[in-house]
Amino acid sequence: MENDNIIDFYPSEKGIAWVVPESKDKVRIGIAGLKEPHTYFDRFCTTILGNDYKEKLIAKQAGPIPLYNPHIKTxxxxxxxxxxxxxxxxxxxxxxxxxxxxxxxxxxxxxxxxxxxxxxxxxxxxxxxxxxxxxxxAMDKFKADDYNRLIRMFKKEKNRRILEEHDRDFPTRFAMKLLFNEPGLMYFSKFLV
Ligand SMILES: Cc1cc2nc3c(=O)[nH]c(=O)nc-3n(C[C@H](O)[C@H](O)[C@H](O)COP(=O)(O)OP(=O)(O)OC[C@H]3O[C@@H](n4cnc5c(N)ncnc54)[C@H](O)[C@@H]3O)c2cc1C
Structure with a gap:
């Protein structure tokens, strides 16, 4: 797929999807979802590449991804x-x-x-x-409007700067700072109940 060397990321009610450029005309397209991943992948590729997307595939891989279990015994x-x-x-x-x-x-x-x-x-x-x-x-309960609201918040320079300045692997280090900066984030706390 021709691309402009930019990573595209698509959060949605079905899960997450991405298009990552590998060269000028090659990309890695992926999805991760909890239900019927093959259907999700099929729909996503059809949207991105068209109905004949299968003819454009070079390789296809699938596998399970674990979700963190705080009670796991290691x-x-x-x-x-x-x-x-x-x-x-x-x-x-x-x-x-x-x-x-x-x-x-x-x-x-x-x-x-x-x-x-x-x-x-x-x-x-x-x-x-x-x-x-x-x-x-929380995000698993989001509708499209909720994702749009979240993205609007992080388009603001003051919020984006916090994400850029901190290591996002460790959200506990900046969660409070972010919340003080953007009290609108409290809107999403209802999804934790
Ligand atoms: C599509 C995709 C994209 C990802 N992108 C990212 C990313 O951008 N950034 C990021 O941080 N993480 C990413 N991850 C997650 C990341 O790949 C994993 O968290 C990480 O590889 C886990 O490492 P691991 O060593 O625990 O397991 P693995 O990397 O899965 O290694 C386990 C190894 O054990 C081998 N093995 C399995 N069973 C046996 C057996 N019985 N005997 C001998 N060997 C065996 C397997 O062949 C494998 O080589 C991604 C995952 C997927 C699926």
Whole structure:
């Protein structure tokens, strides 16, 4: 697909979809959704590429993506789980690479220094993974208007700056600042009930 070298991201009631340029005429198109992902993918590709999209596909891959489970047990005696297997994935974006790396550091020092792995990774990642999960739970109830409202808020320079200046992997570090800056965000708290 011809493209202008810009990543497009489409949040919707069905899940999230993206178009990521790989070269001038090649892109990676993806979707992640909870229900009937094949139908969602089919519709999304038809919208983006047209009815004959299957003829334009170079390769297709699919796989399960875990959602963070705060109650998961990640250690039994000398057996540990980490990364996707331990659901260490940001439920907002479904990314987990940095989280897996941080947990790997925790595991390594826990083994060499005989410390508690479960406690170590939860201390570094637990609160933020939980906050991503809450945001996902809220967004899963959004209608198109709610997404438009959210996007309008983050088009404002003062809000965008906060997102640009902070590491979005760790929302607990700037959530309060954002809320003071944009009290309109409280509108979305109703989706957490
Ligand atoms: C489409 C997509 C896009 C993503 N984009 C991003 C992104 O932009 N940023 C981000 O941070 N995260 C992203 N993620 C998530 C990220 O890829 C995962 O969170 C991360 O790869 C998890 O690492 P992991 O080592 O736990 O698992 P994996 O990367 O899945 O590694 C597990 C490995 O174990 C192997 N394996 C499985 N079973 C066995 C077995 N029985 N014996 C031996 N080997 C086995 C598998 O083949 C695999 O190589 C994306 C995920 C998907 C699906």
């Amino acid at each position: 250690q039994i005696k000398n057996t540990y789980i980490i990364g996707d297997a331990a659901t260490m994935v940001k439920a907002t974006t479904l990314g987990g690479i940095m989280q897996s790396h941080i947990a790997a550091q925790c595991l390594s020092t826990s083994i060499t220094e005989r410390k508690n792995y479960e406690r170590a990774w939860r201390k570094r990642l637990g609160k933020d993974l939980w906050m991503h999960l809450m945001m996902r739970k």
